[in-house]
């Protein structure tokens with residue numbers, strides 16, 4: 001969330017992967033049974049890609065997807081915000097090798113009938129994965145279009161059976177300064193925490209992502225499991241989640257706690273409400289030169305505006 005006047009690492013438009021190229025490549029990966037074939041053809045550029053392709057190549061695109069041009073894989077995985085792995089956009093990719101994503105468990109507890117500790121590999125086995133191509137719009141006025149692999153958070157919430165008293169969902173990132181050197185600095189109160197109202201968490205657009213571009217989620221993007229809420233600013237999409245707790249009270253969120261006048265609990269993308277230090281009216285899609293107008297709810301208004309009926313979105317920013 002640091003302010004920068006210029007980003008040397010901003011990718012160039014020439015690096016954009018046309019959607020058709022990705023789809024052709026994905027079709028090929030789906031049909032190629034031997035990982036060796038993929039590697040031999042040099043398609044498995046990111047490490048672990050061959051194994052990942054075997055995991056996610058056959059999933060169906062979701063009807064919730066946008067059909068906009070996707071941001072190229074390299075930008076999605078080298079231009080990141082993940083302060084536990086460094087505050088420069090390129091740091092998370094450089095430091096992601098420190099993150100150990102196995103074994104990994106997610107605790108789901110709080111106001112639920114059946115609290116559970118779920119191993120990440122059971123999570124991958126037990127839920128039906130879909131590809132959702134979503135826009136991610138960050139508060140720093142840049143955006144990307146990313147083909148996520150994931151499943152609705154609602155499916156996991158159903159499994160633990162929230163009690164009638166549950167009104168919010170609190171999320172927590174791993175706390176381990178050995179793996180996450182940024183946690184040795186007091187940039188934020190660690191661990192990183194986030195929250196959603198229960199109806200937002202149950203909305204069909206809200207997913208837990210475990211992959212992108214048909215591959216296992218890279219560490220810098222929040223491996224092994226992160227939240228994606230496409231109508232909210234990117235900082236709501238908490239990475240490397242270890243705990244999901246149902247609560248009655250509105251939970252604290254990292255950015256709201258550190259700068260409450262700048263970052264509210266809701267953080268719905270809203271071109272009408274400026275960040276105190278800059279406008280939120282326009283954004284730069286990574287890979288494009290000309291800025292575009294930012295859309296209310298990041299363009300997902302038809303699906304989510306009713307969640308906020310009667311609320312003053314200037315007060316509840």
Ligand SMILES: Nc1nc2c(c(=O)[nH]1)N[C@H]1C(S)=C(S)[C@@H](COP(=O)(O)O)O[C@H]1N2
Pocket residue numbers: 001079080081082083084136137138139173192220221222233234235236237238239240
């Ligand atoms: N644990 C954790 N989650 C986090 C962050 C972080 O610093 N730590 N940064 C947030 C911010 S500010 C943004 S814009 C998005 C960026 O996601 P991406 O790097 O996959 O594009 O992650 C969000 N999730």
Ligand SMILES: [Mo]
Pocket residue numbers: 001081138139140233234235
């Ligand atoms: Mo952000």
